[in-house]
Amino acid sequence: MLDADFFRRWMTATATSMNREAERLTALDSAIGDADHGSNMQRGFSAVRAALEEEAPDTPGAVLTLAGRRLISTVGGASGPLYGTLLRRAGKAFGDAAEVSEKQLAEALRAGVDGVMALGGAAPGDKTMIDALVPAVDALGDGFAAARAAAEEGAVATTPLQARKGRASYLGERSIGHQDPGATSSALLIAGLAEAATGASGE
Amino acid sequence: MSDDKFVGIVLVSHSAEVAASVGALAKGLAGGAEAVLVAPAGGTEDGGLGTSAELISAAAASVDRGVGVALIADLGSAVLTVKALLAEEGELPDGARLVDAPFLEGAVAAVVTAATGADLDTVEAAAVEAYGYRKV
Numbered sequence: 001m002l003d004a005d006f007f008r009r010w011m012t013a014t015a016t017s018m019n020r021e022a023e024r025l026t027a028l029d030s031a032i033g034d035a036d037h038g039s040n041m042q043r044g045f046s047a048v049r050a051a052l053e054e055e056a057p058d059t060p061g062a063v064l065t066l067a068g069r070r071l072i073s074t075v076g077g078a079s080g081p082l083y084g085t086l087l088r089r090a091g092k093a094f095g096d097a098a099e100v101s102e103k104q105l106a107e108a109l110r111a112g113v114d115g116v117m118a119l120g121g122a123a124p125g126d127k128t129m130i131d132a133l134v135p136a137v138d139a140l141g142d143g144f145a146a147a148r149a150a151a152e153e154g155a156v157a158t159t160p161l162q163a164r165k166g167r168a169s170y171l172g173e174r175s176i177g178h179q180d181p182g183a184t185s186s187a188l189l190i191a192g193l194a195e196a197a198t199g200a201s202g203e
Numbered sequence: 204m205s206d207d208k209f210v211g212i213v214l215v216s217h218s219a220e221v222a223a224s225v226g227a228l229a230k231g232l233a234g235g236a237e238a239v240l241v242a243p244a245g246g247t248e249d250g251g252l253g254t255s256a257e258l259i260s261a262a263a264a265s266v267d268r269g270v271g272v273a274l275i276a277d278l279g280s281a282v283l284t285v286k287a288l289l290a291e292e293g294e295l296p297d298g299a300r301l302v303d304a305p306f307l308e309g310a311v312a313a314v315v316t317a318a319t320g321a322d323l324d325t326v327e328a329a330a331v332e333a334y335g336y337r338k339v
Contacts, residue, residue: 072288119283
């Protein structure tokens with residue numbers, strides 16, 4: 001079972017990797033976006049980490065809804081409401097449960113991803129974060145490591161696609177050949193999940 | 204008396220200058236629309252280009268007179284942030300609504316219409332109709 005501490009570790013691990021990878025995300029975004037994805041994600045997840053330390057929510061649902069709220073408030077770009085919706089929707093699916101199963105996590109993330117698709121109007125293959133998140137959620141039944149690998153493969157697989165959503169879609173065929181920054185940051189989020197799980201088993 | 208109960212207008216742009224300027228232009232073109240409350244919510248809280256949920260919430264609260272608030276947004280994250288706030292209870296006033304309209308033309312239509320004392324449905328319809336004004 002996964003408790004609030006597991007979800008705090010997830011968010012903290014993600015904040016660390018967003019800091020570490022900010023320049024790479026921004027470099028990817030400079031090719032097909034407005035070159036702010038790394039700094040936006042870094043700012044957003046740093047704010048999440050600070051909020052979790054300050055408020056210390058004590059259920060998985062509360063951790064994710066607080067994180068989602070902070071992302072919407074602080075990211076400043078489209079990733080804010082999209083990642084915020086993902087985490088808030090997942091958090092709401094948990095209700096007030098003190099612990100959730102891995103199966104419940106998979107179902108909650110599925111609900112979150114559905115929320116992101118509804119908000120942004122993107123489908124798999126549009127060269128967005130959805131292309132990392134959907135395979136990750138599909139693979140979650142096989143464990144966190146499988147989800148991490150699926151997300152990373154999904155992110156890499158956006159490279160030959162033509163963007164159909166967001167600013168990159170204005171580039172048309174010129175968006176082909178560049179890995180999508182949103183799918184890349186989504187892979188970092190799922191990698192954080194795997195890191196949180198490793199921390200749990202290592203204790 | 205309910206003379207002062209006009210629909211409020213919030214202009215959500217990636218740029219503080221764009222939101223403020225479009226608001227000023229709309230009020231100027233509306234003439235006699237001083238009583239309509241128009242609040243810009245442009246850029247990030249630190250003045251950069253982007254969208255701020257906090258600025259949007261504050262702007263909506265500042266123009267809410269209990270008869271509805273029409274939010275008009277420019278692009279991408281501005282639209283998505285308003286939608287995300289609408290999906291959450293308590294972030295925007297009751298009767299707040301994202302209006303599907305071109306930013307500048309929709310703002311002018313909304314402010315002019317709101318100044319007549321029209322309700323939110325009518326303000327929305329006028330703003331949406333602005334998409335239909337062909338220039339060529």
